[in-house]
Amino acid sequence: MKSETYKITNAVVEDIITETSNIKTFVLKPDKGLEFKTGQFVELAVKGLGEAPFTPSSDPGISEKIDMTIMKVGLVTDAMHNMKKGEILGIRGPYGQGYPIDDFKGKRVCVIGGGVGLAPLRSLLYELMHDLSRFEKVSLYYGAKTPKDIVYKNYVKKLQQEKELDLFLTVDQADDSWTGNVGVVTTILEDLNPENSIACVCGPPIMMKFSTLKLLEIGFKEEDIYLSMEKNMSCGVGKCGHCRIGNYYACKDGPVFTYAQIKNFDEIWD
Amino acid sequence: MFTSKLILKSDFVDILDCLNQGYALFYAQKSGQDYNISKAGDLSNIELPQFRASEPIKSFLLPAKEDFDLVEERPIAVFGLKGCDLSSLAVLDYVYLEGDYKDSYYAKRRESMFIFSSDCTDFKESCFCTSLGYKPYPKEGFDLNLIKLSEDEYVLEIGTDKGNMFLKNNNLSFKNINSEKQKKIQDIRDAIAAKVQENADKYLPASLKDKLSQAVRENYDSQIWQDEASRCVECGACTVVCGSCHCFFLITKENSFDKLRSWDSCLLRSYALVAGGANPRSHLYERLRNRFIKKFDFFPKVLNTFGCTGCGRCVNACIGNIDIREILSNLIKEKVKS
Ligand code: SF4
Numbered sequence: 099m100k101s102e103t104y105k106i107t108n109a110v111v112e113d114i115i116t117e118t119s120n121i122k123t124f125v126l127k128p129d130k131g132l133e134f135k136t137g138q139f140v141e142l143a144v145k146g147l148g149e150a151p152f153t154p155s156s157d158p159g160i161s162e163k164i165d166m167t168i169m170k171v172g173l174v175t176d177a178m179h180n181m182k183k184g185e186i187l188g189i190r191g192p193y194g195q196g197y198p199i200d201d202f203k204g205k206r207v208c209v210i211g212g213g214v215g216l217a218p219l220r221s222l223l224y225e226l227m228h229d230l231s232r233f234e235k236v237s238l239y240y241g242a243k244t245p246k247d248i249v250y251k252n253y254v255k256k257l258q259q260e261k262e263l264d265l266f267l268t269v270d271q272a273d274d275s276w277t278g279n280v281g282v283v284t285t286i287l288e289d290l291n292p293e294n295s296i297a298c299v300c301g302p303p304i305m306m307k308f309s310t311l312k313l314l315e316i317g318f319k320e321e322d323i324y325l326s327m328e329k330n331m332s333c334g335v336g337k338c339g340h341c342r343i344g345n346y347y348a349c350k351d352g353p354v355f356t357y358a359q360i361k362n363f364d365e366i367w368d
Numbered sequence: 369m370f371t372s373k374l375i376l377k378s379d380f381v382d383i384l385d386c387l388n389q390g391y392a393l394f395y396a397q398k399s400g401q402d403y404n405i406s407k408a409g410d411l412s413n414i415e416l417p418q419f420r421a422s423e424p425i426k427s428f429l430l431p432a433k434e435d436f437d438l439v440e441e442r443p444i445a446v447f448g449l450k451g452c453d454l455s456s457l458a459v460l461d462y463v464y465l466e467g468d469y470k471d472s473y474y475a476k477r478r479e480s481m482f483i484f485s486s487d488c489t490d491f492k493e494s495c496f497c498t499s500l501g502y503k504p505y506p507k508e509g510f511d512l513n514l515i516k517l518s519e520d521e522y523v524l525e526i527g528t529d530k531g532n533m534f535l536k537n538n539n540l541s542f543k544n545i546n547s548e549k550q551k552k553i554q555d556i557r558d559a560i561a562a563k564v565q566e567n568a569d570k571y572l573p574a575s576l577k578d579k580l581s582q583a584v585r586e587n588y589d590s591q592i593w594q595d596e597a598s599r600c601v602e603c604g605a606c607t608v609v610c611g612s613c614h615c616f617f618l619i620t621k622e623n624s625f626d627k628l629r630s631w632d633s634c635l636l637r638s639y640a641l642v643a644g645g646a647n648p649r650s651h652l653y654e655r656l657r658n659r660f661i662k663k664f665d666f667f668p669k670v671l672n673t674f675g676c677t678g679c680g681r682c683v684n685a686c687i688g689n690i691d692i693r694e695i696l697s698n699l700i701k702e703k704v705k706s
């Protein structure tokens with residue numbers, strides 16, 4: 099038995115990168131290395147205030163330093179955004195199942211992200227790019243509200259130069275600097291080839307919903323669509339009850355589910 | 369079969385006295401029409417409680433507000449638990465002990481707690497354990513169980529090694545019961561079960577048990593949820609008193625990363641609230657429905673048991689007179705209608 103459930107490890111905030119007006123990436127150095135599989139999540143805690151679940155956005159091969167990309171949406175994340183380098187956050191985890199990378203072997207992997215939903219997918223991309231020869235093809239489809247809302251601008255620039263990877267970007271509203279596609283993310287999914295393909299989708303609920311419907315429409319199988327479900331996780335270990343989706347708990351059975359697993363449950367897109 | 373001993377009223381008081389030495393003993397005492405389980409009161413006047421107490425067993429395994437850093441000095445023993453309390457252990461154990469992570473705090477208390485249960489000799493109007501396939505007497509999960517044969521004669525069932533060792537260590541030895549008494553136990557048990565069922569069937573006939581999950585599932589869009597929820601004042605009392613409701617939230621202590629755990633209620637708006645304000649169950653009726661889905665669809669699927677043991681505590685606790693038996697039987701009627 100793991101001795102003390104819910105125990106926190108201290109993690110030093112080593113660096114803070116401002117991604118957009120309301121999104122920052124925190125580079126954390128936990129007291130003990132924290133090994134995670136891509137897609138698993140952790141609980142991050144602010145002293146005296148509370149915890150919230152986040153999925154690391156860094157390379158799962160690195161356990162000493164972990165990137166957490168965090169949008170400012172409430173009490174806990176507000177406090178995190180006010181933190182400075184050198185301060186201490188608490189971390190516990192990792193929890194959940196993550197992406198079944200082995201099942202993707204030999205396939206075309208379509209990574210589809212919206213807004214801050216690129217965070218867990220960046221970790222997935224690091225993992226996939228450790229050895230691209232395992233897959234027939236890896237492509238990224240990413241949509242943001244405006245060009246300013248694109249997270250990981252440098253990383254995305256680097257990916258654009260990557261010959262082995264296809265990259266498609268879109269924004270809902272362009273500005274003068276933007277020369278790419280304009281429209282919601284589903285507009286760049288039209289030409290996807292469902293043949294021998296799987297898709298990993300992460301983003302706001304509405305984006306996940308319409309992306310899933312689009313993928314189904316163009317011929318993806320329900321069991322080939324992997325969704326990261328954010329469901330108000332709290333304990334992280336299947337006890338507190340908060341994250342139930344139908345017969346599952348997002349924290350222990352997910353947070354990554356195939357559409358086939360959860361399609362019959364109510365409230366999945368809410 | 370358990371080892372069963374014939375004991376006298378005075379023996380049973382002796383047993384409680386010994387438990388009181390080695391454990392922090394909580395026991396049921398009559399107060400008005402109800403029983404309350406507490407540490408206070410005079411042990412020498414103790415009676416076998418007729419039916420379940422107001423407090424469910426979870427109160428002792430998962431304190432309503434629990435400071436993870438406080439260490440209890442003595443293990444707890446509880447006298448006054450009934451069949452419905454022990455049935456709820458299946459749900460609590462599944463949640464807190466199964467899977468990749470055990471809950472270390474629950475596990476510790478569960479392991480050390482001494483459970484001294486007893487057969488029901490009467491019922492509350494709200495009792496409906498029989499409607500869900502349970503009996504008004506414990507079948508498993510106790511260290512010791514007490515059955516009343518007459519004003520002075522009792523049977524003590526020894527359920528575990530822990531129960532056995534406790535008796536040995538305290539030099540409490542009693543004679544085994546004979547087959548005639550064994551027969552008498554069965555008659556008494558059949559009689560109380562029939563009595564409970566006769567009453568419970570008025571609200572929710574036991575014959576409908578196998579239709580409950582389906583009725584909850586298939587009435588997702590029924591008007592019943594909105595009608596019933598219109599009387600709910602969102603106090604959360606039903607989940608507080610429920611022995612199978614297990615949800616909690618974690619509170620971070622001031623100036624530290626240490627935590628408290630507090631019972632949560634899925635009836636409360638804050639329960640499903642996601643950071644940023646989204647709430648998949650923003651309406652009260654959706655939350656009421658969710659409670660039934662969890663108990664009568666989720667648990668049967670994952671554990672093959674209801675997340676309700678028919679103790680009727682929520683019926684008594686609800687100030688809006690929302691009655692789980694009535695909702696279930698209406699759902700079944702509704703389904704038949706459509
Ligand atoms: S619900 Fe059944 S077991 Fe529980 S107190 Fe009532 S009669 Fe006894």
Ligand code: SF4
Nearest residue numbers: 610676677679680682
């Ligand atoms: S739902 Fe009501 S009747 Fe069922 S176990 Fe909980 S309190 Fe008892």
Ligand code: FES
Nearest residue numbers: 332334338339349
């Ligand atoms: S986060 Fe507590 S059950 Fe999933």
